[in-house]
């Protein structure tokens with residue numbers, strides 16, 4: 001476990017900002033690609049240009065995704081995380097805040113690349129966002145852990161393209177086990193997804209930096 005958290009480049013604020021801007025453009029590219037109606041020849045031409053751009057990025061390659069500098073919460077270092085990572089084009093990203101009382105909350109909107117049933121969010125995407133929010137709620141107790149169980153209850157479809165809210169809070173800590181519950185709700189406040197998870201703190205705690 002420990003080695004997961006070491007030997008990472010830690011980016012300066014300026015480097016992180018430039019790469020976050022690049023990731024935002026790639027995110028826009030993915031959305032445009034998913035919805036494009038261009039002719040096959042144009043698609044092939046664009047694919048060749050993108051392949052060339054990919055080679056430019058691969059010219060300087062890290063062994064692992066980098067971390068950001070530690071913020072006030074101490075939980076926002078994984079800037080390439082697939083849920084919250086501004087440097088990860090696959091992340092929406094969801095900008096999660098942790099309050100002093102341990103409540104984790106974010107407002108976010110999911111575009112068409114996350115579609116499962118037509119016009120609705122894929123259930124696996126909802127589970128991924130819940131896993132992250134619940135994990136951060138667990139970590140806010142002071143004992144971060146690995147997800148051991150994650151139960152999702154899909155109460156109604158989660159709509160794409162409208163503001164959603166995720167909330168989570170740890171309910172109890174029993175030794176190495178941390179339990180947390182949370183929800184995703186739509187703009188009308190109605191809960192679409194409920195989730196409960198149990199995290200297990202590793203035998204040797206993750207390094208702090």
Ligand SMILES: CCCCCCCCCCCC(=O)SCCNC(=O)CCNC(=O)[C@H](O)C(C)(C)COP(=O)(O)OP(=O)(O)OC[C@H]1O[C@@H](n2cnc3c(N)ncnc32)[C@H](O)[C@@H]1OP(=O)(O)O
Nearest residue numbers: 075131132135136139144146147148149200201202203206
């Ligand atoms: C720093 C910034 C962070 C910032 C916060 C970041 C939030 C990130 C959120 C995302 C987190 C993830 O997705 S993590 C990725 C997904 N999860 C994983 O890949 C986990 C894979 N599994 C494992 O690595 C392992 O199985 C662990 C660590 C979960 C547990 O292994 P272990 O540590 O050896 O556990 P072990 O001693 O055998 O058991 C301890 C107790 O837990 C129970 N137990 C063990 N596993 C399970 C299980 N899956 N389900 C139920 N119960 C279990 C045992 O029965 C025992 O109960 P008793 O006899 O004591 O009663």
